[in-house]
Amino acid sequence: MSVSSVNGTRQYLTFQLSDEIFAIDVVNVREILEFTTVTRVPRTPEYMRGVINLRGSVVPVLDMRLKFGMSVTEKTINTCIVVVEVAFEGEDVIIGALVDSVQEVFELESEQIEPAPRIGTRLRTEFIKGMGKKDERFIIILDIDRVFSAEEISSLQQAGDAGDVEKRLAGNE
Numbered sequence: 582m583s584v585s586s587v588n589g590t591r592q593y594l595t596f597q598l599s600d601e602i603f604a605i606d607v608v609n610v611r612e613i614l615e616f617t618t619v620t621r622v623p624r625t626p627e628y629m630r631g632v633i634n635l636r637g638s639v640v641p642v643l644d645m646r647l648k649f650g651m652s653v654t655e656k657t658i659n660t661c662i663v664v665v666e667v668a669f670e671g672e673d674v675i676i677g678a679l680v681d682s683v684q685e686v687f688e689l690e691s692e693q694i695e696p697a698p699r700i701g702t703r704l705r706t707e708f709i710k711g712m713g714k715k716d717e718r719f720i721i722i723l724d725i726d727r728v729f730s731a732e733e734i735s736s737l738q739q740a741g742d743a744g745d746v747e748k749r750l751a752g753n754e
Contacts, residue, residue, distance in 0.1 A: 589690070589691060590688050590689070590690050590691075591606055591607075591688065591689060591691075592606070592607040592686055592687070592688050593605065593606060593607065593686065593687060593688075593689060593713070593720075593722060594606075594607050594610050594613075594663065594683065594685075594686050595683070595684040595685055595686075595687065595715075595720060596645075596663060596678075596680040596681070596682065596683045596684060597680065597681045597682045597683075597684060598645055598646050598649060598651060598654075598680060598681055599646065599651050599652075599681065601721065602684065602718060602719075602720045602721070603645075603680075603720065603721045603722075603723055604713060604720050604721070604722045604723065605663075605665065605722075605723050605725045606725070607686060609665045609666050609667070609725045609726075610663060610664070610665055611664040611665065611666060611675065612664045613661055613662070613663055613664070613683055614633075614635075614661060614662040614664060614677070615661055615662075616656055616660040616661055616662060616679070617633060617662070618633075619631035619632065619633055619642050620632050620633070622641075625736065626733070626736065627647055628643055628644050628645075628647035628648040629641060629642070629643055629644075629736075630642045630643065630644050630679055633662070633677060635664065635675075635677075638675065640664065640675050640676065640677045641676055641677065642662055642676075642677035642678075642679055643676060643677065643678055643679060643729075644679045645678050645679060645680050646679075646681070648728070648729075654679050654680070654681060657681070657682075659681065659682035659683075660679070660680070660681060660682065661679075661680060661682065661683055662677040662678065662679055662680075663677070663678045663680055663683065664676070664677050664678075665677075665678055665725055667725055667726055667728075667729065667734065668726045669726075669734045674734055676729075687715060689713050689715075689722075693713060693714065694710070694711040694712065694713050694722060695711055695712045695713075695714075696711055696712075697709035697710070697711055697712065698712070707724075707727055708723060708724050708727040708728045709721055709722065709723060709724065710722040710723065710724045
């Protein structure tokens with residue numbers, strides 16, 4: 582989605598990864614959870630920390646710092662999981678995004694959002710909707726539906742299924 586497709590005033594949830602501030606449209610946010618025990622699923626990508634049980638559903642939890650090439654997220658009092666809906670092949674996939682901290686919800690007018698910077702052809706930036714600015718600080722606005730590739734979403738769904746099998750085997754259904 583390009584900046585031109587963002588019309589009017591939108592609300593964004595901001596969160597921190599290292600020293601950077603990111604934002605996602607609140608329409609995609611289901612809830613925010615305290616960082617809890619995550620069950621590791623074997624043979625999954627490094628950025629997939631594992632799965633959690635969210636009211637009977639298996640939800641994959643992804644370390645957003647690792648996904649964006651940063652160091653692993655360390656657990657602190659502010660570390661949390663942002664549960665988001667990602668559109669994939671006509672359906673919504675629920676994913677937990679592990680972040681350093683959630684900042685705030687704020688509104689931005691479409692005119693306040695600049696296009697994502699063009700950084701050559703080798704770096705992927707299609708998952709960036711644009712750049713916002715608040716209090717003289719840039720905020721990277723993510724298109725959460727494009728942060729993960731189709732292959733990654735498929736592997737997350739398989740990991741969720743594997744977590745479901747583990748749960749059944751453990752008798753925790």
